[in-house]
Structures are given as structure tokens and as C-alpha cells.
Amino acid sequence: MSASAAGYLARRSAQKERVRILYRRALKDTLNWAVHRHLFYKDADELRAKFDANKHVEDLDTIDRLINDAEATFHKFQHPDPYIVPWAPGGSKFCRNPAPPQGIEIVYDYGKEDKD
Template sequence: MSGVSSAAYFARRAAQKERVRILYRRALKDTLNWAVHRHIFYRDASDLREKFNANQDVEDVDRIDKLIAHGESEYDKWRHPDPYIVPWAPGGSKFCRNPTPPAGIEASRVAYVSEDLLKTFKVDQL
């Protein structure tokens, strides 16, 4: 291999490894959406890992691209329609529940002070 083609080959392989890693991670997280109990999740996660390990020795970059495309299409096909989202994350039930006030609005934090409390302090202390 020449220097340019080997650099392109290694760059393509690095991009493929990254795509496989992202696909595996997304599929593993989505598996937890389908299998609510841990004992079911562990079995499904093991099956998912076996599917990925079955093709880990493939060296042909074009075949790897086809396998990744097939895996991504399968993931999109079996993706959970209502995934669990952490409440404070974007898309969660608590996200932006208390939005920041618009520009120009000044929020003051003046609390109610009772007359009895005012009598105990001098005016200079407040």
C-alpha cells in the first residue's frame, strides 16, 4: 500500500469502528427500553453482543459498510416507539419546566417580613 492509500484505509476503518461503536451503544440502550426487567435485559444484551461478535473478524471494508448499513436499518426498524428519557434531559418531562425569564425582566427576591421580626432588628441592620 502506498502512503496515501494506507492513510485513507486507516481513516475509513477508524470511521467504521466509530459507527459500529455508536450502533452497538444505541442498540444496547434501546434493548433496555424493550426489556424492563434486568434478567430479561441481560439475556437480550448477550444475544445482541453475539450478533456483533459474529462479524468482528470481517476485513473487507466494503462488506463492513454493508453490514453497518444493514445493522442501522434493523435498529431503525426495531427502535422503541416510546423510549425512556431521563426527566431532566432534553425531551424529558422536567426539561425546561421553569424556563428563564425573558430579557428585561428583573426578578427580585424580597421575602415577606413580619412586623414582629422588624421590631427585633434596627432599621440599619436590614
């Protein structure tokens, strides 16, 4: 395999990875905009159609331009207040009950009180 073929394959592989990541991020962001599943399914189909429209483009420079335009559009229309799972970092229940400060000992006796 020549150096130019290896370079082509490496660049094409990187483009495929960028498209995959962009599609997944856009699909997850669609969940933030659609409050009901029937709305999400419609929006997800439209998103998939946008990606499939350029599926057969072969020119590497055109593909890079399309990816850059799609990433810019994604960042422009990204949801300002995305849904975060409550117990995940940034969620409303994350570290709700933090560990006690150093020097405080908690004894779990659960009914085994001293009988003096």
C-alpha cells in the first residue's frame, strides 16, 4: 500500500469517526428538545435523513466542509438547558448526601444500645 493510500484511509477513518460522534451528540440533544417520544421519533427521523443525504459524497475536502458546517449548526442550536440524569455529575441529586467531615465518627448500632 502506498503512502497516499494510507493517508487517504487515515483521513477517511477520522472523518467517519467525527460523523459518528456528531450524529450521536445531535441525537442525544434531540431528546432535550422533544418532551414526548412521538415527537422525538419524528425529529430523529429528520436528523437521520439529513445525515443520509450526504452519505455518498466521496470528495474528502467536501466531506470536511460538510462536517464543519454540521458541527457549527449543532453548536448553534444546542439546547441551553440539557437534561442531566439526577444522580450524574451536575444532576440535582449528585452528592446530595456528601460524606461527613473529617474527625466525625458515625456509629451504626441499630438498636444495640448499651444496657447500663
